[in-house]
Amino acid sequence: MFPPRSQRILLAVLAASALLSAFSGRLNPYFLDVALGAGISVVLASSLNLINGFTGQFSLGHAGFMAVGAYASAMLTTTLAPRLGLSANLLQWGFFPLSLVAGGLLAALAGIAVGAPSLRLKGDYLAIVTLGFGEIIKVVLQNVDAVGASRGLTGIPSHTNLFWVFGSAAVTVYVVWGLLNSTYGRGFLAVADDEVAAEAMGLNTTRYKITAFVVGAFFAGVAGGLYAHLKGYLNPGGFSFDKSIEIVVMVILGGMGRHSGVVVAALLLTVLTESLRQTGAFRMIVYSVLLIVLMLTRPQGLFVWPLWSKKEGRP
């Protein structure tokens, strides 16, 4: 039966996003903004879920990948595109997605660099190293004049729209789901459970871990590009440890290693943070209390079915 059901669902979602995007002019600009932000969060959370939730590699530097993708695609649209003299449509529908992919690929390269330590380190240690890489990326960006250093990068054209965002979200979820739902994909989970046993069963644990980091980083890079062309400006400070933690919370809330749970958590949390934006300083307080309470009471995540199960999930 071709194409399989999962691909038909993907195409349906893409078509729906295209339709929605065409009518986006009619939508309340504030809601549109929130929706776009939520979609970007879905890409970030799903991609991190592959690394953390499914492959069990604790990565605290996801914002770093996002930053790489954001800056890469923004540099392309602000410095390269104008020289090519392309029409507006070509920019929006041709150049922009290419710049997103370019950003993703660069982020994927970073993913190899960050994933390499995972071959030798576990748990706490890996978490710290990934955190370190995230911070190093940020510091480097703060010191490179060509991308605006600490002043930031401005004047990024707003190419991001509903189609690109929801489309990317759908593709990300499809890729993560697809990868895992195969005999090959069970390997990620095996590596997460017991690396020694996985190796003994013939699984190349190195390849699995690197693959997880590379794919996860790629989509984080795409999310970064989408983010850059939504906000219009970039500042390295926005890709700090705090941002990485926000994404980690979404993955945990959604129940590390549950596709649908993570999507729901990403959407919910983005909306929640938006509505708390009024309360400003209290937002992060609520956030941190939420995190602690969650870990104490329901470490398997909020959206794990059945809701009443007491079993501890992946963490």
Next chain:
Amino acid sequence: MSGPLLQLSGVTIRFGGLTAVSSVDADVREGELAGLIGPNGAGKTTVFNMITGVYQPTEGAISFGGRPTAGLKPYRITELGIARTFQNIRLFPSLTVFDNVRVAFHLHLDHDSVHSLTRGPKFQAEEVQLRERTRELLSIFRLERVQDEPAKSLSYGDQRRLEIIRALATRPRLLLLDEPAAGMNPTEKDELMKLIRFIRDRFGLAILLVEHDMKVVMGICERIHVLEYGRKIAEGTPSEIRGDPKVIAAYLGEEPVKES
């Protein structure tokens, strides 16, 4: 193929100042049911770990099917045809019984990450086939009824069996069993002995087992290698070993060797 399936020549391993295994020569022939015994701390699991590539010998050589295994990573050695179980059961706890076995078919997959995304007809056909083979394997050992349960919910005895089945899914030519009878009662041990013989006969592979229970070892092994303090002190058939004074001396203070 001439020559033994697995060959250890002068295998030695040192950890810092400690020599855990010293100049061990041993071999396992195709389709043979062999045993590796010795008092605690003799180095048996260390030998297993060297065969499977978890440790590299400091001196000496190991070859499998005529091929030296030096420097190969564990998954490559499994690719060559050696599978194992562990002393402390190492199943994949969060996977189902079914998936524990299915994932071990990995080595013989035609598809990879890209195919998981394109999901074309060949991919789907192979997936169906793999599920069928997994179900088949599980039903041979009568575990298909619990195939959707998480592996960690099985009884201890069933978990041990599952670990063996999982190793079989990699289609090994040599199966290493690390204390398969540990923690079993006499009835379970009898079942295990039948199971091991059955596996060797049905799948035509060689089996090397490390075991403390003499009844099991004497009962099914065709040839037994004996280690003490990292050195091999004897090798032979069960009756030869039973009467060997060096072996008896090594086990002095432990349970007397039982007649099978």
Next chain:
Amino acid sequence: MTEFLQQVLNGVSLGAIYALIALGYTMVYGVLRFINFAHSDVFMLGAFVGWAAVERLHLPTRSFGGGLAALALAMAVCAILGVVIEKLAYKPLRNRSTLTVLITAIGVSLLIQNVSQNPTIGFGPNPRAFPELFPARQIHLGGLTVSTNQIVVLAVTVVLLAVLYWIVHRTKTGTAMRALSFNATAASLVGINNDRIISFTFALGSALAGAGGVLYATNYPSIDPLMGTLPGLKAFVAAVLGGIGNLPGAALGGLLIGLVETFVSGTRLSTFRDAIAFAILIAILLFRPAGLLGKLKVEKV
């Protein structure tokens, strides 16, 4: 040459503070096998207690007695805080996976930071001036400029290290701590009250962090709720450098990181100063994860 010695002095003085903080990280790791992310915030609160001792409790400034009193107060408050955090947030997770506890620790850290930053219930985000606790004077020796504050830092650190050594090696509690760090199950089986020893370890580590906070603020008298992040990170790197779980290692590591940072600040790479700490961390974990003085645990197959 005097330039070099001056840098060494500055580096040692900074390193001493990192050592104090690093000891807290390493003690908790040794006993519980987890990285207490909230430790750097206890350090920050120590500085604020020192500030409050003068601004709210009106302890005298520019006096050794007053300074030491403020130091002691900060240490006491932080010790209590450390125990409270442990009992509320970490103890319930004693048998959960490392990742769960790690995330909780991150949550606690964020909570403390954000509550402190809050203008209504906390201190507000803006930096404030730290009062002059000890009478500050510059002494000129040869070509060197030594500030009395630096001497205070060194003296206090040496005393605290000596006390710590005495506790760990000459008291029953200290022996119990060491036993716990080797094997928690065995420790409980020989009659050690693991919970009490763990609380004691937290209290000790937090007290040292509190002292570090006051001393740090003495030398760099501008405090704000986020001041703990960078020093905390560098102290953590120091602990890993020395071998996480190893007490002399933490002290050594602190010293080394302090020296490296001071020397790097004097070069062109100074803006990358903070990234250097991360780079060192990654290098250690990749090439010598056991640290300089530590021993790597091998997983039994």
